[in-house]
Amino acid sequence: MMKSLLQEMKFFFKQMFLVAQKDFKSMLFSPLFFVWSGISFIFLSYIFPRDLFRFAMSYAMPVMGGDPNQGGNIHFNVFVAHISYINLILLFSIPVLGMKLLAEEKQNHTFDLLMTAPLSSFQMILGKYFALISLLLVFLLCSLFYPLSTGLFVEIPLGPLFSSYLGLFCLVVLYSSVALFASSLSSSLFLSAFIGMIFNISLWFISQQGVGDSGLISSVMSYISIASHLTNFIKGSIVISSIVFFLSSACFFLFLVFKSVEFVRWRA
Amino acid sequence: MIKVHSLSKSYGSRQAISDVSFEINKGEVVGFLGPNGAGKTTTMKILTGYMVPHKGSVQLDGIDILKEPLLAKKKLGYLPEFPPIYTDMYVENYLQYVAKLKLCPKKEIPKRVDLTLEKVGLKEVRKRLIKNLSKGFKQRVGLAQALVSQPEILILDEPTVGLDPKQVKDIRNTLIQLKGQHTIILSTHILSEVQISCDRVIVINKGKIVMQDSLTGLSQKMRAKRQIVLTVRKVSDDLLLKLKKVQGVISVTQEDRSFVLDVEKENSINEDLARFVVNNSYGLIELKEKSFNLEDVFIRLTEQSKK
Ligand SMILES: Nc1ncnc2c1ncn2[C@@H]1O[C@H](COP(=O)(O)OP(=O)(O)OP(=O)(O)O)[C@@H](O)[C@H]1O
Ligand SMILES: [Mg+2]
Numbered sequence: 001m002m003k004s005l006l007q008e009m010k011f012f013f014k015q016m017f018l019v020a021q022k023d024f025k026s027m028l029f030s031p032l033f034f035v036w037s038g039i040s041f042i043f044l045s046y047i048f049p050r051d052l053f054r055f056a057m058s059y060a061m062p063v064m065g066g067d068p069n070q071g072g073n074i075h076f077n078v079f080v081a082h083i084s085y086i087n088l089i090l091l092f093s094i095p096v097l098g099m100k101l102l103a104e105e106k107q108n109h110t111f112d113l114l115m116t117a118p119l120s121s122f123q124m125i126l127g128k129y130f131a132l133i134s135l136l137l138v139f140l141l142c143s144l145f146y147p148l149s150t151g152l153f154v155e156i157p158l159g160p161l162f163s164s165y166l167g168l169f170c171l172v173v174l175y176s177s178v179a180l181f182a183s184s185l186s187s188s189l190f191l192s193a194f195i196g197m198i199f200n201i202s203l204w205f206i207s208q209q210g211v212g213d214s215g216l217i218s219s220v221m222s223y224i225s226i227a228s229h230l231t232n233f234i235k236g237s238i239v240i241s242s243i244v245f246f247l248s249s250a251c252f253f254l255f256l257v258f259k260s261v262e263f264v265r266w267r268a
Numbered sequence: 269m270i271k272v273h274s275l276s277k278s279y280g281s282r283q284a285i286s287d288v289s290f291e292i293n294k295g296e297v298v299g300f301l302g303p304n305g306a307g308k309t310t311t312m313k314i315l316t317g318y319m320v321p322h323k324g325s326v327q328l329d330g331i332d333i334l335k336e337p338l339l340a341k342k343k344l345g346y347l348p349e350f351p352p353i354y355t356d357m358y359v360e361n362y363l364q365y366v367a368k369l370k371l372c373p374k375k376e377i378p379k380r381v382d383l384t385l386e387k388v389g390l391k392e393v394r395k396r397l398i399k400n401l402s403k404g405f406k407q408r409v410g411l412a413q414a415l416v417s418q419p420e421i422l423i424l425d426e427p428t429v430g431l432d433p434k435q436v437k438d439i440r441n442t443l444i445q446l447k448g449q450h451t452i453i454l455s456t457h458i459l460s461e462v463q464i465s466c467d468r469v470i471v472i473n474k475g476k477i478v479m480q481d482s483l484t485g486l487s488q489k490m491r492a493k494r495q496i497v498l499t500v501r502k503v504s505d506d507l508l509l510k511l512k513k514v515q516g517v518i519s520v521t522q523e524d525r526s527f528v529l530d531v532e533k534e535n536s537i538n539e540d541l542a543r544f545v546v547n548n549s550y551g552l553i554e555l556k557e558k559s560f561n562l563e564d565v566f567i568r569l570t571e572q573s574k575k
Contacts, residue, residue, distance in 0.1 A: 113352035
């Protein structure tokens with residue numbers, strides 16, 4: 001009994017990783033990823049030193065800095081800007097990087113292969129999802145090089161930096177599930193990238209409304225506000241409810257992907 | 269090996285297939301014949317577990333595809349209407365990937381890939397990008413992915429459509445060599461294709477099975493009636509009546525300068541007709557045996573089933 005359960009789990013992960021590996025490779029070695037990461041890193045390589053230089057200037061002239069506690073904090077003055085640029089990059093590029101995952105399979109008819117292979121829809125979806133997350137993990141790790149490199153010259157607050165990156169990772173988890181959902185809706189690459197972006201932007205907009213309200217609505221609104229959760233991470237605190245928020249929203253979108261894939265089976 | 273019991277499927281309000289049932293024995297090669305839109309692809313998608321029917325059941329080697337899809341799919345090789353190929357992969361890597369996906373034992377994969385490349389004649393292009401192959405070779409890659417897991421059941425959806433005559437011949441030869449190794453269902457709208465490669469034929473039209481028969485049975489049914497088309501230069505009013513009186517002619521219909529004659533099966537009728545036209549100097553342009561295309565077969569088969 002125990003043994004067969006183990007075998008089944010092994011089988012589940014084996015097939016899932018097979019799909020993940022294939023999609024990860026095909027995204028990593030695609031010209032799109034090459035060009036996109038090139039542009040992103042050129043952008044970051046311009047912005048980051050510029051912010052760092054400005055910060056160094058204001059640090060040299062403390063008269064100009066306002067708050068004595070935060071004025072001298074490299075995390076809030078330089079790193080947070082870096083983090084929010086990365087957020088912006090992720091917001092727009094994850095739908096583009098992930099658009100091919102299901103839409104292209106449909107376009108090339110390779111979807112038929114996956115649907116008729118001994119592979120459940122669930123394994124296929126998770127495989128693709130993890131492929132996209134792994135790809136962005138590579139990007140995140142590379143981008144961590146900028147703040148870490150300043151550590152060679154000055155002392156940097158590592159705690160908030162890592163919790164901010166955990167926050168970014170949570171965003172990746174959410175955006176990727178949205179991108180996969182957008183990709184499952186049609187066989188058009190353009191449409192799936194576009195829909196993904198719209199969804200991502202709307203997720204941010206929902207949070208904007210919460211500000212003025214009061215009572216229950218306000219607390220619900222602030223719970224589904226990405227901004228407030230991200231702020232927690234940026235401030236250096238790892239709040240479990242924030243992690244739960246990102247994970248459960250990602251699960252929600254993955255469930256939609258599952259429904260959308262299964263819809264093909266039932267109607268086509 | 270394959271048991272299909274009263275399948276029905278509709279897309280929205282359009283009924284694609286209704287009450288389709290058939291059985292196929294182990295090792296048989298069965299042609300699934302029907303015109304465009306008959307429901308061939310739909311039936312095959314249900315057989316392969318891609319789609320769920322609204323009614324009915326499918327058993328592959330005793331396993332119900334709806335209840336145990338993973339087990340049943342292991343027994344299948346499927347070539348869809350459009351070959352399911354990743355254009356950014358190399359032929360060899362693609363086949364390895366499919367073999368893994370179909371759960372082939374790891375040790376056997378290189379051997380099976382080699383064997384499959386050999387079978388479909390792709391040895392020289394094994395290290396090429398699929399993107400750069402010609403349409404015929406892409407189709408072969410599609411066939412290769414269906415074969416690579418050495419499945420018991422092969423389901424091929426119009427394997428020769430859109431290829432040039434030489435490629436068509438090559439693929440047909442490959443199929444003939446596969447006989448006996450797999451149970452094969454092969455859909456097509458070309459009658460001669462069935463005659464070349466299949467043991468048995470299932471004819472489907474407008475979502476319903478019109479006929480199931482062995483190949484010899486089919487040709488007998490087709491030969492039951494003979495038609496001749498006669499075209500002349502000078503048409504006179506009484507020609508129609510006169511043609512009817514020729515020995516062996518059953519009925520005549522006129523289309524402008526052509527006459528379609530239902531005739532008896534005796535062989536001298538062509539000669540008699542020619543002599544009649546020439547002797548009365550109507551100006552013979554053409555006299556030919558009407559060949560039956562698929563449409564005629566369907567019309568005939570549906571007529572027969574009504575009677
Ligand atoms: N996705 C779909 N949505 C709506 N109707 C569909 C869909 N796919 C097929 N149909 C309809 O179902 C019927 C059967 O189609 P099917 O593709 O099974 O025919 P076919 O025999 O494979 O034809 P062909 O020889 O053209 O490939 C057709 O009338 C077609 O218009
Ligand atoms: Mg078809």
